[in-house]
Amino acid sequence: MSGMDKMKNKAEELSGRGKEAVGDATNDPDLKAEGQADQASGNLKQAGEKVKDIFK
Template identity: 65%
Template sequence: MAGDDKMQNKAEELKGRAKEAAGDATGNEQWQAEGKGDQAKGNIKQAGEKIKDAAKGVFGDDKDR
């Protein structure tokens, strides 16, 4: 499941990049802002996944904790 989350987060970031690029190309400030927001959400979620992965490395993958 974590792999699915990582792919969805990366997809959200890439969607944001595309939306921002479309906004840049058309001069649409709303798309630019939405694209930056989507990228930020995706990046934050990816950072959360990295923290979870690091915690697994420190504490192990023990489900009893």
């Protein structure tokens, strides 16, 4: 996995955690769900990159 991709995916995951926390604190279910989706997307991208690295 390239370093830049890894950083982007981790940033997306951390951004999602922040959105989820703000959504939870402000009782905004839409923002909380968006944060959870961002986290899942970041994690999925990281897993995909790891699989690609295995087959190189």
